[in-house]
Amino acid sequence: MSENAATTRQLTKRYGDRVAVDAVSMTVRRGEVYGFLGPNGAGKTTTLRMLLGLVRPTSGAASILGRPAGRPHPPGTVGALIEGPGFFPYLSGRANLRTLARHRGFGDAEVERVLDRVDLTERGDDRFKGYSLGMKQRLGVAAALMGDPELIVLDEPTNGLDPAGMADMRALIVDLSRDGQTVLLSSHLLAEVQQICDRVGVINDGRLLRESTVAEMRGGVSLRVRATPVETARAIVARAAADRSVRDTPDGLVSDLPADAAPDLTRALVAAGVDVREIAVVERSLEEVFFEMTAGLHRPAADPASEAARDNKELVS
Numbered sequence: 171m172s173e174n175a176a177t178t179r180q181l182t183k184r185y186g187d188r189v190a191v192d193a194v195s196m197t198v199r200r201g202e203v204y205g206f207l208g209p210n211g212a213g214k215t216t217t218l219r220m221l222l223g224l225v226r227p228t229s230g231a232a233s234i235l236g237r238p239a240g241r242p243h244p245p246g247t248v249g250a251l252i253e254g255p256g257f258f259p260y261l262s263g264r265a266n267l268r269t270l271a272r273h274r275g276f277g278d279a280e281v282e283r284v285l286d287r288v289d290l291t292e293r294g295d296d297r298f299k300g301y302s303l304g305m306k307q308r309l310g311v312a313a314a315l316m317g318d319p320e321l322i323v324l325d326e327p328t329n330g331l332d333p334a335g336m337a338d339m340r341a342l343i344v345d346l347s348r349d350g351q352t353v354l355l356s357s358h359l360l361a362e363v364q365q366i367c368d369r370v371g372v373i374n375d376g377r378l379l380r381e382s383t384v385a386e387m388r389g390g391v392s393l394r395v396r397a398t399p400v401e402t403a404r405a406i407v408a409r410a411a412a413d414r415s416v417r418d419t420p421d422g423l424v425s426d427l428p429a430d431a432a433p434d435l436t437r438a439l440v441a442a443g444v445d446v447r448e449i450a451v452v453e454r455s456l457e458e459v460f461f462e463m464t465a466g467l468h469r470p471a472a473d474p475a476s477e478a479a480r481d482n483k484e485l486v487s
């Protein structure tokens with residue numbers, strides 16, 4: 171049995187001159203929640219579609235649960251929610267799932283199991299049309315869960331949800347993972363998913379910039395010092411920082427010092443007559459790391475200004 175749930179090697183997709191996915195090599199391990207992160211248009215959906223065999227790669231290879239992408243998967247191995255589920259608006263959630271279940275060879279008991287899994291049992295007889303966006307997304311996840319697949323692929327599962335809907339979806343994904351399912355999800359909301367992913371792959375302009383655990387990606391903590399006079403404070407922080415850099419930020423001086431350096435640093439600042447207003451341990455968010463990684467990188471040729479602006483807006487929204 172392959173220890174990896176999904177892998178891609180140099181996976182590439184071109185649409186005419188445009189390289190939507192550029193030599194992406196990623197590895198999703200069994201049992202983890204893997205976040206495939208990047209701004210809209212970065213190539214996430216295209217990569218997932220290639221993994222699921224819905225789009226043919228231009229070059230490179232992909233495999234899921236040890237089988238080359240594109241080969242039919244035995245029932246109960248892979249479930250996916252890609253680009254919004256297609257449900258009949260005038261049928262109830264339950265009737266929609268029953269229709270799908272019959273098509274896929276599952277019985278009504280499986281429909282009840284997945285409805286319960288996404289907490290929609292009580293609202294199962296309501297028309298799909300009347301569902302909130304969060305409920306619609308959860309019904310889509312329920313459809314992906316039929317047959318209890320080993321790997322669940324969710325494309326932007328929190329897209330468009332309000333904070334409560336996002337929290338529900340996060341809790342559901344964490345539950346699935348606790349039950350041993352592997353979850354591969356894509357998102358442009360880095361702050362949103364950093365809380366629930368074990369590892370992440372960051373994609374921009376079709377290229378995988380980095381793949382690692384969330385903790386590795388965020389790096390260690392830093393100390394932030396707000397004190398006056400700032401020149402004296404900077405000199406003292408620099409001495410404590412030794413060969414580490416000291417950065418001036420709008421929120422104060424920041425240096426990659428460990429949290430346990432704070433007491434000595436505070437004493438040194440006070441001894442030098444510096445007024446210390448704040449010493450804080452700060453952790454970088456994935457969003458900050460993403461902006462550092464992409465700073466100065468080439469932007470899409472089509473419309474660089476608007477695309478960059480749009481990406482930035484959506485990354486922080």
Ligand SMILES: Nc1ncnc2c1ncn2[C@@H]1O[C@H](COP(=O)(O)OP(=O)(O)OP(=O)(O)O)[C@@H](O)[C@H]1O
Nearest residue numbers: 185188189190208209210211212213214215216217
């Ligand atoms: N069928 C297609 N024909 C032409 N270009 C395409 C096609 N599908 C995707 N693209 C282009 O490939 C690039 C990557 O798109 P993709 O949908 O994979 O990105 P994404 O990261 O999933 O973004 P989003 O979250 O907006 O879907 C985009 O520039 C997109 O316009």
